[in-house]
Amino acid sequence: MIPQNRRITIKHVAKEAGVSTQTVSRVINVRPDVSPETRQRVLDIINQLGYQPSELARSLIQRRSYTLGVVTAGLKYIGPSRTLNGITTKAEESGYALLLKELPSFTSNEIQPLLQFLLARHIDGILWAVPEIGNNHDWVKQGLTGIPVPVVYLTMQPHPDVSVAAIDNYLGGVIAVQHLLEQGRHCIGHISGPLDWWEARQRKQGWQDTLKKAGFPVSDASCVEGNWSSSSGEVAFQQLLQSYPDMDAIFVANDQMALSVLRVAHRLGIHVPRDLPVVGFDNLSESAFFWPALTTINQNQLELGGRAVQELVAQIEVFQRNEQVAPQNVLLSPDLIVRESSVVQK
Amino acid sequence: MIPQNRRITIKHVAKEAGVSTQTVSRVINVRPDVSPETRQRVLDIINQLGYQPSELARSLIQRRSYTLGVVTAGLKYIGPSRTLNGITTKAEESGYALLLKELPSFTSNEIQPLLQFLLARHIDGILWAVPEIGNNHDWVKQGLTGIPVPVVYLTMQPHPDVSVAAIDNYLGGVIAVQHLLEQGRHCIGHISGPLDWWEARQRKQGWQDTLKKAGFPVSDASCVEGNWSSSSGEVAFQQLLQSYPDMDAIFVANDQMALSVLRVAHRLGIHVPRDLPVVGFDNLSESAFFWPALTTINQNQLELGGRAVQELVAQIEVFQRNEQVAPQNVLLSPDLIVRESSVVQK
DNA sequence: CTGAAAGCGCTAACAC
């Protein structure tokens, strides 16, 4: 039997230093009203004992845990992980702890137990880092009143009543098509992501609007829906070649599917970029080494996560002062990375 | 001014139901010693009020938080994220919450403040999901006594005194080389990962030992060190072509670097697999769509994370009963995925 | 400057 590992408490320190627990508390919290000698003596004892105040007890009485609830999904994909990376980094910087929950699927709709779970642990705010897909955010419209802490949503349609941080996917689509137009192409096809995803719809809309605005036709035949995976990209591309034989360039909604386009094009003797410039989306670290190197739209998910934390922490500050919090929308611009797949060498 | 959002407590429920808090507590904890009528009445009130017991207060008094501290690093890379995915899934299943900390870098050595942080929040155990690199695990050998909760380490050299869960990278190297030997190749080169990484050393050792055992020579000229990145793979491969002109097959320590090998080989007119079969490591979701599709070693990081949680939870059970915990090592076998890059079509 | 008392929200240990 090992002796029960009891925690060193403020009492032990107080007793050892011959002061009240109150005084120790004052020292811990760096309050001015302690005499220098007392302070030093207490600090010495603290070091000597290796005392560490319990954040749990503190959270309980202060009604504030300095902890953020983070709800994510799809960590096995690189996008959500990059965002989480940004969240952890900024949270560390802001002095907040992170309670992590991953939904079993992107479209999970079992929100209530999750919220209860987080609230039971007295989190100060929630970061809802699950992309908007199908109706998986419907509860937002209703359930808003139910959550007694600030919430910031990532990657959903900006909304006047809630705080949202997102990448401007629409702009990404615009930039991609503009680039292809600049290459002198007019028949620009599109392989979209699954259209129940908000991000996929935005990218497609950017593609469509930009082509229309430039005076070039867009039809059902010029776009095929994929599901983000490389294998779906392969299928979609072959379909597109059939339905849109005039196509002279292509914008693919993510790099994984674009990889398949490159592969199939090569197999069929379609030269990229000469016969078919290709632009992807995401800027995977591998994309620069595809063959040919892939032109793509880069989205800074690291910054997205950071900005979301920043916004949430700001809201928490306001909320804790019992003031009204004003929803804030943060929209980050993606940028174009030009590589071999889209520009014909002179 | 919004009214202070005070929590509904056990007291409110007790008062409303006309019983003591103790009885409410009994109902919450599904104790048998409550009359059916009382239980029902209390449950009704709980539902009506939307009462949610505070896990914080519970943790405090029970000296048990059902929370695991997870320390990770490099979430922007897919490996650590996949592992985390496994961790979240199994933790959910086991009823544990997760407090997440990401180190600023893989080789961060600032352990003490981190441990304090976690212990201050009364975590029941720690999952150290940071790969062993350079001397970033040196503190394990010393600091063991300092940690008053069970710890399970992921991806480090198994050690008799601590619990480790890891993929058998050595075996991965062995399998890869065996496969190439079966293709009738004998001069098998290697591009390793950075050799301060334990995983990289293991893969290299597997390569080396298997070749030697088969009676084929291994020299300094047949291995070049990369740094996992695609660009380092490019450099390493060109170096290897110089230093090992007889090379007739290659085992690359990860898929990202292998991608560069495929690319450079193509540029130089080296046909893969005819002239040079290639085997990678990691099984990225893109690898199946490289050109040619990449043969690779698959490591199940999802399962790794899950097994680590399982082991940690088991240790916590023992520890909480004040019994001695016996360190346990879990070693998972990777497996070979054969694709076009290593097998010459008949 | 310092301490005593009360309480955050809950449960263990004992009464009855």
Add this chain to the structure above:
DNA sequence: GTGTTAGCGCTTTCAG
């Protein structure tokens, strides 16, 4: 079956 008392480890009053 149910209530009372005490206390987890800390901070907020309010005295002095």
